[in-house]
Amino acid sequence: MTTHSKGVINACFTLRHEAFLLDVALSLPAKGVTILYGQSGSGKTTLLRCLAGLAHAQIGSLSVDGHRWQGEGEFVPTHERPIGYVFQEASLLEHLTVAGNLRYAQSRAGSESSSSRSLSNQELIELLGIETLMQRKPHQLSGGEKQRVAIARALFSQPKLLLMDEPLASLDAQRKREILPYLEKLRAELEIPIIYVTHSIDELSRLADWVVVLDQGRAVANGSLADVLTALDSPMQRDDAGVVLESTIVSREEQWALMTVGFDGGELLLADNSQPVGTKLRVRIDARDVSLTLSRHQDTSILNALPATVVDVSAGHSQGTVLVKLRLGPKSTAAPDGEKQMNAQSGFHWDSAELLLSRITRRSAEHLGLAAGSEVWAQIKSVAVL
């Protein structure tokens, strides 16, 4: 755990605060979006503050992409860490204008790291839609505007790691809808790793590449989005069982107002969202919206039925149901090598995008004789475009 490997964030923290104990040892990829997920009081924010150096774990070690930030008798103070931090509530410096806040970050940004971002400051201002706010004082901004400025400010300091603590939690539903698209754009444009704290399954589904699930100060799951979502013993399965698929719009059938999206394990027909062919989108399929048949039904209203192989069956968290983990595609071609991504240096396992979960009754599972290896058709009742 004390390696200084490139491409990896190694973090071990033990921090006691009154009755609360944070005790984690994590290895995270130093790329993409890592979501720290958990209920309030699970230690997500404390862990993020430890990464930023805002909290000082009594016992801890931290190395980020080969740089040591904390170790035996060693603690790099926050202002010497190349991080950007977006706080949960508005945190603009009240005595400065929006432009002043951005300048505050820009003038202190390390010059050697200017290549860590593909976006120029001007492009960033446009992407976040804050160009008309520059001369305003923070108290003249709405909550959503403040958070967009705070995000821009964090990036103006040319960070090599962006830490975000529930940046949407203090906003109402409408403001959340206003900011999430900006976050998705940033996710696509930024080349630096983002560690993002949330307790919202929606934000997790839309943004995550990697997920750490925290519960009472401990990490109870740590893996790629697909791995964590489809791990049958994961605490995520209690209410939120489902998978997220990364797909691309392939074609549209205008007469039916439908479009076809393709992903690693097959294709889906969805309601047309009028975005151009080639657009990448994430879709979420909840386990309770997937039913199973042994043969292909032609006489059904359900549009999407995909061949799949049962990987595992486990008792559901509610009595009388089971959760079935499926690999899409017929048995023989179950594991195409095409998109397998193994990070050679760190060995992070990113694959398994072609998995699906189905929640059915135990009676049905027995009736169909489902077991690992069974070939079935997965009928998908509804798909949420994220």
Place this chain on the structure above:
Amino acid sequence: MDENLAAIWLTLRLAATVTLLLLLVGTPIAWWLAQTRVWFKGAIAAIVALPLVLPPTVLGFYLLLTMGPNGPIGAVTQALGIGTLPFTFWGLVVASCFYSLPFVVQPLQNAFEAIGERPFEVAATLRAGPWDRFFTVALPLARPGFITAAILGFAHTVGEFGVVLMIGGNIPGVTRVVSVQLYDHVEALDYAQAHWLSGGLLFFSFVVLFSLYTFNRRSSTSFGPRV
């Protein structure tokens, strides 16, 4: 009337000097009190606040002894070749600094405490080191506290009497401030002159406090200390 003007001029010079010095000395004390968690913080805060409750004559008596020829401060000033401080303008300045200290330190401390941790954490994540944070976050955000502290320090120094009598005596143009001059007029039964000075001080004090409360109401949307 010339004597009155001399007294007024001396008072203003004294109050301005004291206010300037107290802002320089009081800021680090207030900052330290706002930040520290050491066990003797309470003791230091109490010492700073003592002039609020002590009769000025008590403070003046001890300062007279310590600054006098046989006191520790007197020994130092004599060794430096300055002579002794009592009955000089600078003796009054030193005494007034002690006397008005809480009126400057407490508003500043309140203002620093009202800022909270968050703006400093924000600045730290934007690469601002401790000194940088003090000058670019603490000082500007505590601005209402500085205005309150300066006004209170100035006005309180103008209004002192007991300490001046003990330390400064009554030397025209050197230590005879407005309040002492007023006392002289009353002793001499010159009520017309006394009325001029008293009325002037009353008016001055009202204007100062009125502007202070008006300012604090306007800036209470940010965080001004309650006076």
